[in-house]
Amino acid sequence: MDENALGLLPEILLLAGAVLGLAAGAFLPRERQGIVAWICGTALAAELAATVAASGGPPGMSFAAYAVDPPTHVARGVVGVATLAVVVLARGWARGHRREAEVYVLLLLAALGTILLAGSGDLLVLVPAYLLASVPAYALAGFGKDARGTEAALKYYLMGAFLGVLMLAGVTLLYGLSGTTAYLPMGERLPGAPGAAVACAAVLLLAGMLFKAGGVPAHFWVPDVTEGTSRVIATFVTTVPKIGAFVALYRVAAEIFPGVADRWSLIVAILATATMTLGNLAAFHQDNVRRLLAYSTVSQAGYLLVPVAVAAHGGLGRTAVLFYVAAYAVTNLGAFAVVVAAGRDTLAGYAGLARRSPGLALALVVCLLGLVGTPPTAVFVGKVLVLAAAWDGGYGWLAVVVVVNTAASVFYYLRWIVPVYWRAPADAGAGGGVGRVATGVACLAAVISVLLGCASGAVVTHG
């Protein structure tokens, strides 16, 4: 058994950053709390550096319960980068707030929970990771203490608590069926267990995971939180938790349920179909861009569930999950960064954005077309991988469902692009500026999304 704590160096760095940030925040005067952002940013940068350093090593387990392998490295990297971007965005929003330091610390803790979720190789690590990823996010959702934010936080919390309990029940059931909580031994013993009980446990376990992933039927919090909380936090909760959730889902699929793959695949395939279809249908007539993007993230979760469904088949499943999750995170972050920069929530508010800020408009177009899956953006390559994985895994019909949904999604993404370019601003003069930093983040995300698509070969081979 490897008990080398240095294998967990990236996680330890994040924890240290959070603790240091919390301590510093308690002593710093309000106008100098920005230092905490620097502390947290440094911790994230150090975490990324440690991940890069560790990613060359052979895959293995730490303490027999935490996997240190390529999926974990990818989760560490993507969560680190995404959280770093959110910290940069949050600096503009939280500056001067009475509890500014707490924002950064909570972001860091939620990111840590997400990474642990992705890396856990034992259900007893998965459950605390779920809580660590969720609880700071509840606090962040209600951070503004306004009516809508509070309602969002309450909904988020109740849903998370309820589904978390279901997940605990699933964990208990699985332990009862297999006599272990570690993924791999459990996977060996489950084929001998009663089929109905295993299916029941799978559904219960999925409840909690889908809450983090924002998949149907645990998606109800997504639009309300995205609309109710501040724009920066909306960026975070729709991007980062998904990364951990899908890597964890993949791991569960590939390590716990490969012996009962038929049943698992069917359940997840049905959930995937429901998730992408409902997400797309609900997004169709949204006039609020935050709700539109929220439902778009639901449909993206549906696409991501496809490789999870066929994970046991091997082949392209793992590459598809990891690449798509990274591509999604970058692209979704870019789209939300545009919302943060523009500071508007209605589609009409984006009229004439191309004239006010051509760079921001271009970034929006690249990110939205990226979410559609237009080449050569990263999500396109992700989608090709997903389709190939589905077809190869014997789920050709699921590939067709993905394609049909993609075609349908074009409509609402274009609804947003049209006013940006071809409608004069409704409130001329009151157009107002756009956030400089957020614009920079949005443009950077758009560029990375294109580069990631073009250079996907190098990335995929390395992963």
Place this chain on the structure above:
Amino acid sequence: MLSVVVFLPLAVAAVVLAVPALRGRAALGAWIAAASADLVLVAIMWIGYRGGLGYETRLRWIPTLNAGYHVGVDGLSLPLMALTAVLYLLCAIYSLRETTRVRAYAALFLFLETASLGLFAAQDLLLFFVFFDLSIVGMYFVIAGWGHGERARSALKFFLYTFVGSLALLLGFIGLYLGGEPHTFDLVDLTRKPPFAAAPGAAALVLLAVAAGLAVKTPTFPVHTWLPPAHTDAPAAGSAILAGILLKMGTYGFARVAMPVLPGAWQRYAWVVVAVGLVSVLYGALVALAQENLKRLIAYTSVNHMGYIVLALGAAGAAGGATGARELAVTGAVTQMVSHGLVTGALFLLSGVFWDRARAYDLGRYGGVAERAPVFARLTAVAAFASLGLPGLSGFIAEFQIFAGVIGTGLTGAVVAGALAVLGILITAALFLRLLHRVFLGRPGELTPLVSDVRGHELGAIAPLLVLSVLVGVVPRPLLALIEPASAAIVSFLTGR
């Protein structure tokens, strides 16, 4: 060399967008310079081409999927690349007077040029698809941003239709990838060892997906309904590119992907393709006859002309036909692609003159234009005659080869289809003569006083297209010498050598 040709316009587009000094005329100048440089490079490539797959570059892109950056040219792609380079340059010249958001306009067209050239050079399915989709995105912005009338609606219709088609295509490509042994997206490898040789059912499904995607782009009956509104509301240069280059991506895809990679399925379903082509020919011609709007009329003649190509490619696939005739049909199809690009490009640029002067395309509101604009009338007459296939012009060479090839296969079905398709020529002849008669002859219409003769930049853009059409019509040898080996290769894939 080939990569430079493909990506030069994109690089210039980036420069145009990035350098604030390049606005107005300077942006147009950069556009023309880039398009000219590309044309020169393509001409050098043509001269230096020595048969086979020339100017090949093969790099790894996504090794997990065996997809690579693999480009190369042969007798099928080189004529279309030359057409692309010519048409984009002439559209740049035509747009010299453009005044709205010139920088973005120039950058967008340069971007589209890269997408078009890249598609014709791609030897990898995924790369082909990337350029296929980029062309849709680029054209969407051209129509929505610089069109007129109900441009947002037309652009959306165009985008949704062709994007859905492209997704079917993607599904088909993934099918080909999984059917290949080993799994690969590389066209050359797939052609060498066609997938699904032992699984006709799967091959039929994959062919259905690929053909559906390409048929939308071509467009053939019954998935052509996006074309007339897109053309009507697009700016003249956009229409010329859409008809001249983007439609060819569909027919090129049939010849490049569907026929060599799925030879068995193509032969089995050749009669379906023939039928679709025949219906497109007749339906396009008949509907065009009934049009009152000039651009819609030209759009429907495009459906008709693309129908000939599909018909020829279908007949070339029909098993049992004489090999020589099948090769002739494919050669005719490729020649028709080039000819249609030249002639329809010219026709759309000419229709842009009407819009520029009088803001209307209604045939009924013009009349006697020849008297006020003699040069304009002559140019339109030449373009119309080229389009209806008068001997001495490129359309004749193409259509003659198609009919000779289709009927020459000696199969009863092909002979009947060929004979019926000749009716299409008759109808187009009638409609073009009617068009010339109504617009240019007779008594002046209400808008006729607004129509002045063509200006320098318009003449400079349209005349070369017609000169090239005459050149192809009179001395077709250099072009045919380039195409014939490629069509022989395609037919040899079908017959299994």
